[in-house]
Amino acid sequence: MSGTQGQAPVPGDGTRAVRAGLPEPVKYEPTLPGPVFAAHYHLPGEPTGAYTYGRDENPTWTHLERAIGSLEAPGEDDVETLVFASGMAAISSVLFSQLRAGDAVVLPSDGYQVFPLVRQQLEAYGIEVRTAPTGGDAQLGVLDGARLLWIETPSNPGLDVCDIRRLVEEAHTRGALVAVDNTLATPLGQRPLELGADFSVASGTKQLTGHGDVLLGYVTGRDPEAMAAVRRWRKIVGAIPGPMEAWLAHRSLATLQLRVERQNATALAVAEALLDWPEDLAVRYPGLPKDPSHAVAARQMRRFGCVVSFTLPSRTRAERFLEALRLVDDATSFGGLRSTAERRGRWGGDDVPEGFIRMSVGAEDPEDLVADVLRALEESAR
Secondary structure (H helix, E strand, O other): OEOOOOOOOEOOHHHHHHHOOOOOOOOOOOOOOOOOOOOEOOOOOOOOOOOOEOOOOOHHHHHHHHHHHHHHOOOOOOOEEEEEOOHHHHHHHHHHHHOOOOOEEEEEOOOOOOHHHHHHHHHHOOOEEEEEOOHHHHHHHHOOOOOEEEEEOOOOOOOOOOOHHHHHHHHHHOOOEEEEEOOOOOOOOOOOOOOOOOEEEEEOOOOOOOOOOOOOEEEEEOOHHHHHHHHHHHHHHOOOOOHHHHHHHHHHHOOHHHHHHHHHHHHHHHHHHHHOOOOOOOOEOOOOOOOOOHHHHHHHOOOOOOEEEEEOOOHHHHHHHHHHOOOOEEOOOOOOOOOEEEEHHHOOOOOOOOOEEEEEOOOOOHHHHHHHHHHHHHHHOO
């Protein structure tokens, strides 16, 4: 904890993570209440109160939403968080609740590989879509007249970084809202609302929950009107999480700081080992002092994430490398306790070389993981 004399101490990340969203203690009740399975609630008389119907609210969501909000914006009471069935449900809720026909939106050209599908749908609704890369704050060049700027930093899978505060200030000056995809960083890595963003959006499927067993998304924002529109979209579409998924997510938050510290430290160790490999692997990790994104990342990120990217000379070499790994699963997604890696080009939606590898570093012993990666590189080169 930290604080000054006469003031309440500010809890650290670990303290907040293990206690986030817990209700006031009640004798003989569990510290984290179990999931509430309810499609409807007793509701005599006028339909007022917190819980009326299962598509609108659920007590299990409430605990989780308060927990996430306290991590995204510690000590702030004026933020609201809404949870969704997946990260894409959360992303869609912001895009389609804030944009109308005739509006323009700026998306990252190097963002999540589902964005081309999102673009098709937005354009079908009469919304102009502009794109530019994340690095070098290039989105500023196509911002004039836009209604919404969507930032993904660090970008997935290339790990480029943009200056959130700079982009937010420019966007607001030009009358645009700003949403930041905070999936890769997590709230313990960066806090977009503190940097001025209107929305912090993330897939809770990834490192936030960290066990690879939950699909979840969330939106956190400060403006009541904008968040009311997001809530209305969730109600219309019905993109709600199940109570069991919400409870599992909240349960997992308690270890977030422990997981993030271990995974991020090991990711740096893996990245450094890859840099020392005799071949030039075009290693990217924002935590590396020599990384092109490091200077900007160091100004706005408190932790640099668990994802490392690098490129092998060919598709065949990359596939041999993945087959040779023993402690790393060949799987998509990232942020889990068990390390994963994949050749991203196999999906077809990312503008990356055929030998590009996205590796998500888990919680294995760093020495074991580094040794496994180096051995697989050596075997794949034969």
